[in-house]
Amino acid sequence: MNRILVVIxxxxxxxxxxxxxxxxxxxIYKQSLxxxxxxxxxxxxxxxxxxxxxGSQNAALAVKYTKNELEKLGxxxxxxxxxxxxxxxxxxxxxxYFETELGIKKVNICALGGSVATPNGGTKAKVxxxxxxxxxxxxGEAKVKGKIVFINRALQADLINTFEAYGGCSSERxxxxxxAAKYGAVGTIVRSLSSKQDDYPHTGSMxxxxxxxxxxxxxxxxxxxxxxxxxxxxxxxxxxxxxxxxSCQQFDDVLSHNVIGEITGSEFPNEYMIVGGHLDSWDxxxxxxxxxxxxxxxxxVLRLLKESGIKxxxxxxxxxxxxxxxGLRGGRxxxxxxxxxxxxxxxxxxxxxxxxxPRGFSFDCSEVNLAQIEQWRSLFKPYLIHFFEKGYSGADxxxxxxxxxxxxxxxxxxxxxxxxxxxANDTFDAVNKRELELGAATMTSLVYxxxxxxxxxxxxxxxxxx
Amino acid sequence: MNRILVVIxxxxxxxxxxxxxxxxxxxIYKQSLxxxxxxxxxxxxxxxxxxxxxGSQNAALAVKYTKNELEKLGxxxxxxxxxxxxxxxxxxxxxxYFETELGIKKVNICALGGSVATPNGGTKAKVxxxxxxxxxxxxGEAKVKGKIVFINRALQADLINTFEAYGGCSSERxxxxxxAAKYGAVGTIVRSLSSKQDDYPHTGSMxxxxxxxxxxxxxxxxxxxxxxxxxxxxxxxxxxxxxxxxSCQQFDDVLSHNVIGEITGSEFPNEYMIVGGHLDSWDxxxxxxxxxxxxxxxxxVLRLLKESGIKxxxxxxxxxxxxxxxGLRGGRxxxxxxxxxxxxxxxxxxxxxxxxxPRGFSFDCSEVNLAQIEQWRSLFKPYLIHFFEKGYSGADxxxxxxxxxxxxxxxxxxxxxxxxxxxANDTFDAVNKRELELGAATMTSLVYxxxxxxxxxxxxxxxxxx
Numbered sequence: 001m002n003r004i005l006v007v008i009x010x011x012x013x014x015x016x017x018x019x020x021x022x023x024x025x026x027x028i029y030k031q032s033l034x035x036x037x038x039x040x041x042x043x044x045x046x047x048x049x050x051x052x053x054x055g056s057q058n059a060a061l062a063v064k065y066t067k068n069e070l071e072k073l074g075x076x077x078x079x080x081x082x083x084x085x086x087x088x089x090x091x092x093x094x095x096x097y098f099e100t101e102l103g104i105k106k107v108n109i110c111a112l113g114g115s116v117a118t119p120n121g122g123t124k125a126k127v128x129x130x131x132x133x134x135x136x137x138x139x140g141e142a143k144v145k146g147k148i149v150f151i152n153r154a155l156q157a158d159l160i161n162t163f164e165a166y167g168g169c170s171s172e173r174x175x176x177x178x179x180a181a182k183y184g185a186v187g188t189i190v191r192s193l194s195s196k197q198d199d200y201p202h203t204g205s206m207x208x209x210x211x212x213x214x215x216x217x218x219x220x221x222x223x224x225x226x227x228x229x230x231x232x233x234x235x236x237x238x239x240x241x242x243x244x245x246x247s248c249q250q251f252d253d254v255l256s257h258n259v260i261g262e263i264t265g266s267e268f269p270n271e272y273m274i275v276g277g278h279l280d281s282w283d284x285x286x287x288x289x290x291x292x293x294x295x296x297x298x299x300x301v302l303r304l305l306k307e308s309g310i311k312x313x314x315x316x317x318x319x320x321x322x323x324x325x326x327g328l329r330g331g332r333x334x335x336x337x338x339x340x341x342x343x344x345x346x347x348x349x350x351x352x353x354x355x356x357x358p359r360g361f362s363f364d365c366s367e368v369n370l371a372q373i374e375q376w377r378s379l380f381k382p383y384l385i386h387f388f389e390k391g392y393s394g395a396d397x398x399x400x401x402x403x404x405x406x407x408x409x410x411x412x413x414x415x416x417x418x419x420x421x422x423x424a425n426d427t428f429d430a431v432n433k434r435e436l437e438l439g440a441a442t443m444t445s446l447v448y449x450x451x452x453x454x455x456x457x458x459x460x461x462x463x464x465x466x
Numbered sequence: 467m468n469r470i471l472v473v474i475x476x477x478x479x480x481x482x483x484x485x486x487x488x489x490x491x492x493x494i495y496k497q498s499l500x501x502x503x504x505x506x507x508x509x510x511x512x513x514x515x516x517x518x519x520x521g522s523q524n525a526a527l528a529v530k531y532t533k534n535e536l537e538k539l540g541x542x543x544x545x546x547x548x549x550x551x552x553x554x555x556x557x558x559x560x561x562x563y564f565e566t567e568l569g570i571k572k573v574n575i576c577a578l579g580g581s582v583a584t585p586n587g588g589t590k591a592k593v594x595x596x597x598x599x600x601x602x603x604x605x606g607e608a609k610v611k612g613k614i615v616f617i618n619r620a621l622q623a624d625l626i627n628t629f630e631a632y633g634g635c636s637s638e639r640x641x642x643x644x645x646a647a648k649y650g651a652v653g654t655i656v657r658s659l660s661s662k663q664d665d666y667p668h669t670g671s672m673x674x675x676x677x678x679x680x681x682x683x684x685x686x687x688x689x690x691x692x693x694x695x696x697x698x699x700x701x702x703x704x705x706x707x708x709x710x711x712x713s714c715q716q717f718d719d720v721l722s723h724n725v726i727g728e729i730t731g732s733e734f735p736n737e738y739m740i741v742g743g744h745l746d747s748w749d750x751x752x753x754x755x756x757x758x759x760x761x762x763x764x765x766x767v768l769r770l771l772k773e774s775g776i777k778x779x780x781x782x783x784x785x786x787x788x789x790x791x792x793g794l795r796g797g798r799x800x801x802x803x804x805x806x807x808x809x810x811x812x813x814x815x816x817x818x819x820x821x822x823x824p825r826g827f828s829f830d831c832s833e834v835n836l837a838q839i840e841q842w843r844s845l846f847k848p849y850l851i852h853f854f855e856k857g858y859s860g861a862d863x864x865x866x867x868x869x870x871x872x873x874x875x876x877x878x879x880x881x882x883x884x885x886x887x888x889x890a891n892d893t894f895d896a897v898n899k900r901e902l903e904l905g906a907a908t909m910t911s912l913v914y915x916x917x918x919x920x921x922x923x924x925x926x927x928x929x930x931x932x
Contacts, residue, residue: 029624029626030624033623034623034624157499158495158500160495160848160850196899357823357879357881382626383626384626384852386850387850415898415900415901416900416901419898432882432885433662434623434628434661434881434882435881435882
């Protein structure tokens, strides 16, 4: 850090928080924990509506429901922002097995989102197990051609942050089929990106890049238990055959919406602060953690501000983004419209890491603003919020990035997230009410502080490269 | 803090940790997360043995199993420490209902541990709802006599630490019956000490104090959902009748054991450091969180030390205490024997707050030793361990307390603990493998550091009253 910046940060550090901020945070947490609405909203979204894949009827129902709930809150404005989204449909439940000397072993798979179907009658072939793209390249077309490529790459268990472990394997899921197809594979089976050994296959998006339609091969995820079983069976018999069948289909884009509500600022109505999560989810579970939790927490932020008698100086918006999972169309559309209108967005907070006990936030912002946040650390201590680090903030708010905005991501405890992520067990019963409510209160507290003190503009201040 | 102490602490602060401690902690966490045994031990303890109430056959099986597992670890010594424990048996499943104009409403109750049975044919009476002992005293004998006292005191939801909320209600559970009996009540029904609205009744210990046997009245816990339903029904009809039946029984004390294993210290074999949890549990669930988790984590501490190639300077013992739940006989016996033998215990760590993501430790020790611990804070940061506070350390190690010992309690995230505590849903599936393993690694790291650097002796150093 250079000396000029140290001086500036020290100067900024004088603007510490006021005594009554402690009381305000206490009120926010109390309101969320004793009279919160987030859990009831999630109950409806998960148990009455269910999984909300982009373009589905459930996604449309979720738009209607959340718009209606926002209207009940008495905000200054509530509206729908149109956005065209991809529509991919899973079709009939997938089926798969492999053959051993003992007979047929059925396994649990699911098509990856965006995959093509298997041909009529399914796909049956010998299996080539690899862990990485390097393995695949090393084997080359001669060994890959005509085979099903089985990418068996487990999440690295000794990484404390499970998102880091997930990130280490996600390109294999996303691009496995397009890479394997180039070597002549007839399908890919990818080990589920799960932290747990169980029978749930975990879906997620994949893409074919520039691969011509005629060369696209079907791609599915296999449960971690079955990945282990298949790998063991391949050691006994490298020539065993694997069969899978899936009937998923990509349709034309359809019209959907981001759902937006606003409390208009009393002093600086043209400074926008947003808080959001994504309304769409995968189709296997009910999307409670990913990202029903973020949706209801974001709505709760505006409710908690109102209930706590806070009248924001700046315009605070809740944005429920459509199509984070397989397109990010909602996030891109929101930023595009904001740019067209010349709206000055100074802050964006995303909750899309599950409804678990909040630990803090990651911040994608300047060092100057990070120093500002550091001043508030002790305000959060009674709530065991301790994590304030530079880092990735979230997919949906990413398109808003510029030199002045503060992008923030809620960071809940990550240990259980990938047990449920994109799988049939991402369900309401896996969300703890208090953990969800603590997250909403933590988000509200940060929004309150940034609204009250504003965001330090860093124009003309030397930037730090990190 | 007085000046002399500040100087001393500053001086002590020079003995900071070494560079290779970072690597040692990394190895410990990696070993626990990639090759840990704690989860498999818990699986056996929970799913093969099950609930382990003191004096039961399962408790004896748990003694046998854990002794055997300790022997497999190649420790220097493994032994059983005899201890007489109370034997209380629940008997036939309890039954309860109340009568409304709409008919009979069945409710979920369970006898509190230590309660007497209802008389033959059960107990049926009108109900008096109170929240506190003060309410009860205010009503007096005229209004209480012949009634069932319903103590409907909910955990305070806005307390962030759920143990604090639990502590605020636990005397009503423990002493409700003895207090109500003095006013002539015929039974007590206590709202379950749960953070969740559901149908599980939560048991736990109760006692009659000096109440003569002839005056003892039966006491049961009712599920939170049914507590709300009963309270609502009483508003409609204050004269409704409640019926309950339980056949629990107290037997003579029986012989049981603490299970102990030791790695003898290479330099200071007469300085003892212990780590432990309690082997007994309540009978409704399988005791996975309370305290199967603490048991397997404690065993894992010794295994991780060995696997990480650490040769302790001091003697490290794992102590699996018997009878924490309804007597604390194991904890008292261990301290009694240690005193008889003149063993110098310098450190004791207890894990008895569930197998959830570890957040840090509470310490019951001198300011001097707290300052020593503070020096290690940054070593724990990569593992998101941030909580190092003065506070209650645990029931089983409490009897070892003196001016020099460091008593420490693992502090996992507390949000879900009281959803499961003492109820039928305290089961293996509610424990996350990674969370359990992170706890074991965190405990091992603290033991490693105290073994390496020792405990600062505070004789002759001015003490601070806190």
